Amino acid sequence: MHFSPEAAMTKATATDSSPQSAESPPSEVEQFAAVAAPIWPAYVIAASICLWLAWRTLPPAYLAGWAAVYAVFMSSRGLIFRHYHSLTHLERIAGEPLWKRRFTLVMLVYGVLQSLLIAVAIPWLPLGSNFLMTWLIFFSCVLVTTVMPLSDVNLRVYIGVTLVPTSVAWLFVQMDYSWLISLGLVAAVAVFLKGGRARLASMGQTWRLATQLAESNALLRRSNVSRTRMVMEASHDLRQPAHALGMMVERLRHATPGPDFEARVGDIESGIFSLSDMLNELMEFSRLDLGEYVPRLEPVNLALMLQEIDRRFFAVAQHKGLAWSVRSLPVWVDSDPWLLRRVINNLVSNALKYTSAGGVEIGCIREGDEVTVFVEDTGPGIAPEHHARVFIEYVRLHNSEADEKGMGIGLAFARRATDALGHHLRLKSAIGKGTRMSVGMHLRAPPAGLPVASPDGKGATTPVLAGRLVLLLENDPMLRKSMGEVLASWEMKVQAFGSVEALDASLRLSGATVPDIILVDLHLDGDANGLQAVARIRAYFGSTSDGHHDGRLQALPIPAILLTGDLSPGIEEQASAMQARVAYKPLRPSRLKSMVGEEIAKATGLRCDDALIRRPGTGFKA
Structure with a gap:
């Protein structure tokens, strides 16, 4: 860009x-x-x-x-x-x-x-x-x-x-x-x-x-100007991975199975992830900028969150040949887990993007009743006169190593998110001496009654997705087919429907089984609504035990994940009132798998953290 x-x-x-x-x-x-x-x-x-x-x-x-x-x-x-x-x-x-x-x-x-x-x-x-x-x-x-x-x-x-x-x-x-x-x-x-x-x-x-x-x-005027600039920048940045994907698909048409074929598939997957990350970044920044997201403070296990960061970025650091170190403390903080995760993700992503030699270190420092998470790199550094500018949306300093991806709103998002949370975002950097970004938060005591998994994952029970029944309601045929195949690849049993009418017809059949989880699109055909469909499914399976299903009465509502790309205010509140979780499209398969496992674990009483459904992290030191 x-x-x-x-x-x-x-x-x-x-x-x-x-x-x-x-x-x-x-x-x-x-x-x-x-x-x-x-x-x-x-x-x-x-x-x-x-x-x-x-x-x-x-x-x-x-x-x-x-x-x-x-x-x-x-x-x-x-x-x-x-x-x-x-x-x-x-x-x-x-x-x-x-x-x-x-x-x-x-x-x-x-x-x-x-x-x-x-x-x-x-x-x-x-x-x-x-x-x-x-x-x-x-x-x-x-x-x-x-x-x-x-x-x-x-x-x-x-x-x-x-x-x-x-x-x-x-x-x-x-x-x-x-x-x-x-x-x-x-x-x-x-x-x-x-x-x-x-x-x-x-x-x-x-x-x-x-x-x-x-x-x-x-x-309002600044917001309108900002939104206009966002559209202009997004239209430019999003065309690049879309254009690259088109070229990669054309190359794939003429490829034969083998190492080169697998490499090209990997390139396509990387392009899709890049496009997905840009869309997610735009969506999250817009919600925060418009005040449509209200932070919800709750106890956050910082060690587990940094373990997730380690798993996500370790391979990136390894691919670039960078030294990688993650050191945590067994502490809890008061924060919004979604916002805090995105802030740390943005800081680590920036550090890796701008560092071509040396390494990246992530760590925790406890001082009194405050804990500071820092991300330090050996990149080119930022001149003092540019420190304020890096937090302005769409501003990126000229750097050849980092000009390939990104929209220049990661640090602007981090600034607004930490301000909304009452955290302290600090920057220390100089030309040729790398950059250190840190977030200061208030400590809190571990909440009573919650199962605590060790940072390395030992002693926790892995939720088994194999054999679990998922009810999928998606009106888009292509998306329904691809999601069904992904869920089946996790050895889950899938019942996929394209409309509420088709779902009703299936539920009336003898032998219908209580699903372990519901995945539903928010906007269905006609006037149908995903939340209404969730209520109907739960009412059906929780109303009686007369042989129309397997007789299980749920102590908790059947877990449900609402899939949507709609950023309208109020959706999360409505979903929360129904004890349903919202997942915004586009969604990486690994993230969907994690969310499915988490929701099933909550409903069945298994102990789970976000990482345990994916490969164990490496390079993490508690």
Whole structure:
């Protein structure tokens, strides 16, 4: 795949930052500035009215000095707001605390200037002028409280330096009951503060909701861009193994039995596995990316999981001539076994892919209540400036050894999976010094009552598939035939049906036998559903013992595996509610064999781990 990390990084950066910057709602300071900046004419008109009312009462020199100071204030205020509006959104957000203090100071100076004119003039003015000036102060407080509250401090400062001096000034007015007006203004202080705080709380809630909406929109946009890139990359990458398979099949047409024939069959099998791995990787990343997979934490035997890793990758390391070491500890962790297995698989696969000489080591380190699984290789290493980029989907660093396979989403999946699990994914690497990837997890005590198989498999009972009856329900004739042949090659007895109607007809026949396991496709012909078929089969065999079957009543439901390529949310929950297991297509035969053995073992009480149905692992050291 010829994919530019630089282009991907540019796309990712633009996708991550631009939408957020464009869509994020204005902050409290930005809202204040948007409302307060354009109303400067109201400030000038109010000041002009106050000067006109006080012109014949206060000394002209005092009024001229006040007007000059007020003019300087308005000019400075204009420059401050102009500078603020010249900043970018990110610059405003970064300097928000500073700008909040500056605007609070602006309101303080404005309130003091109002008081120096109105509070000083009120005791000497006629009653009509007093009421008009008081109304101007009252209106300005209403404006600050309802339209442009900035902060609780701003409210207290402005209302305190305007209403309180005005209230005191009314005590000196030569008028009966002027003290009632003074008292009313003091009460107005409490009312304005309460109303302003309620307004601030409402604006804060609105801003938080708007922020969440903006973040959701940005996430949706990133997801759409990511999905588009996924389709583009997948269409390219998946064509390669498909094209190779076509060429291999054409070569096979003209091959004769012998070593060369077997080698070509092996090449086809390798191509199929490569195609299957890519599809699985895409499916798993999509489910995690869309939030359709909710991690289920449970006790995980780390030794057995690493044994499985050893069995899966030992042959790959041996084929490349690499040293291979797996060292484990008899510990349990809290994790989602499916996600954790995929994470470690991805780390080991990357290590083997990028290492051409030397070896790969997998091990465990216990520190207090945490255990760390590490994967260390002697590959080319990753430069420090590229450490963050390797976790971006579809980004692959240029490396000739690794350019043949993969889609560049393995480490991105590992990052998202470990974040979802609450684990710690760490990277340590340098050019020429190899790479060490590690996952830190919390330890837990072994669960009580569970049979524990030793890491090397000794002392465990191997479930016998030979002679077991499997009921297969698959509407695709080619897939039904091939699956039936694979199951038969495991010496299992197979009853295969293409429809629910054919199954019903068979069940009505005398001598029908309880199957040991049910394999069923989710989407059957018509409106038929695989889960409904499982319920019908279980109901039939568990309802009576009247001779229509062998008379066994199951303590547990008949084991069932639901085969599907459908990634719709809710399928796993529905299957889990029916105690059925979900297996996503494409599925390797070895994995299907393992799952069949596990489900039969659970139903019959045999002790089993995933490896015991396959060949014993080699190179594993507990």
